[in-house]
Amino acid sequence: MNAQTPHQPTTTPPLVIMTDLDGTLLDHDTYSYAPAIPVMERLKKAGIPLMLNTSKTAAELMSLRNELENSDPYVVENGSALYLPADFLAENSAQNSGDHVHILGAVRSEILTLIQKIRVEEKFLFTGFADMEVAEVIEYTGLSESAARRAMTREFSEPLIWQDSAHQLRKFEALIANHGLRLLRGGRFVHVIGACDKGKCLQWFRNWFASADQRVPRFVALGDSQNDVAMLKTADIAVIVRSSHHEPPDLEQQSAVIITDETGPQGWATALTQILDDEQI
Known part of the structure; x- marks a missing residue:
């Protein structure tokens, strides 16, 4: 770099x-x-x-x-x-x-520190890449093992499988926004990223x-x-x-x-x- x-x-x-x-x-x-x-x-x-x-x-x-x-x-x-x-x-x-x-955007380590903290405090239900083994990422994405491993090498974001209500997702979005992060809704995942x-x-x-x-x-x-x-x-x-x-x-x-x-x-x-x-x- x-x-x-x-x-x-x-x-x-x-x-x-x-x-x-x-x-x-x-x-x-x-x-x-x-x-x-x-x-x-x-x-x-x-x-x-x-x-x-x-x-x-x-x-x-x-x-x-x-x-x-x-x-x-x-x-x-x-x-x-x-x-x-x-x-x-x-x-x-x-x-x-x-x-x-x-x-x-934001560095992933900072993202993980925040979302794991508020998950415990607010009892949000979600599973992120950081919580998954390679086999789980393959299951969710359909990628090959080598492709899944590359997808897991995230540096600036964290994809989540949201397992809670829509109301809780809005609350989660508001809480991370207070810390300069935003939520991006994709096809399979919601992504937590910086203000970018x-x-x-x-x-x-x-x-x-x-x-x-x-x-x-x-x-x-x-x-x-x-x-x-x-x-x-x-x-x-x-x-x-x-x-x-x-x-x-x-x-x-x-x-x-x-x-x-x-x-x-x-x-x-x-x-x-x-x-x-x-x-x-």
């Missing part, structure tokens, strides 16, 4: 693509990204960064980024931390080893480009669910990728919004192809 402020890339791209993974770039059921490969190659050839912005951990992203040959910045654990790989940065910062990590979201990370990158006194690229964001809304609202062009499992999220904003006809990576690829064609890239 490098604590210094990173330098900007040597050249500013015309667009930056920021995308959710599950149900967006990755098929909801098969996790395949095959339909998106030609578009990803087109982005790479044009020098347009493809930034992954996901609820996954850095460990989970490592193998996927290797598969995708993706060396662009990425965001983990629902906007909690962003990583800037050394080879993305300007040449004069290349001597810095590894990724520069910028934390926008996927949109704040997109804005951080926009400010980062602006601080170089260069032209700020336009940001295209793609997502499929409610926890992508902050990112979609912050983008210049928002793409809601249709899901076969739920309705598109509500998005009230003024910038351009595209809702795909196709689901998952096929919808992702079609929408980005149209945007790149329109931009003549």
